[in-house]
Amino acid sequence: MIRVVLPYHLRNLAHVDNEVTIDVEGAVTQRSVLDALEARYPMLRGAIRDHVTQQRRPFLRFFACEEDLSHELPDAPLPDAVASGKEPFIVIGAIAGG
Numbered sequence: 001m002i003r004v005v006l007p008y009h010l011r012n013l014a015h016v017d018n019e020v021t022i023d024v025e026g027a028v029t030q031r032s033v034l035d036a037l038e039a040r041y042p043m044l045r046g047a048i049r050d051h052v053t054q055q056r057r058p059f060l061r062f063f064a065c066e067e068d069l070s071h072e073l074p075d076a077p078l079p080d081a082v083a084s085g086k087e088p089f090i091v092i093g094a095i096a097g098g
Contacts, residue, residue, distance in 0.1 A: 001021040001022070001023060002024050002028060002033055002036070002082065003019055003020075003082075003087075003088035003089065004021070004022060004033065004088060004090075005019050005090045006018070006020065007092055007093035010044060010047060010048070010091065013043055013044060014043055014044055020037070020040075021085075022036045022037055022040055024036045028082060029074060029075050029077055030062060030069065030072065030075075030076070030089075031075055033078065033089050034048060034049060034074075048060060048091060056070060058094075059095075059096065060091055060092065060094065061091075061094050062089065062090070062091060062092075063089075063092060064078055064079055064082045064088070064089050064090060065081050065082065065087050067079070
């Protein structure tokens, strides 16, 4: 089971608590985690990644094991601690403005 922590606005959209668990088949990558997340919570499709390009939305960041994974390749393996469920994959809503 992969643990995923969502920001407040996405938790509200998906009607879930702070952390969700999902099953991922095969390699545990950003793409496979987000695919499984969107399959289980279809209302999140397009909220985390663009519908067409599948690129991360500009004001969202991905973290795991205290590392910013936002600019990693989508098919790069996530850390073993995430794959084992020891650490969560974290989606953070970034803030901009001034």
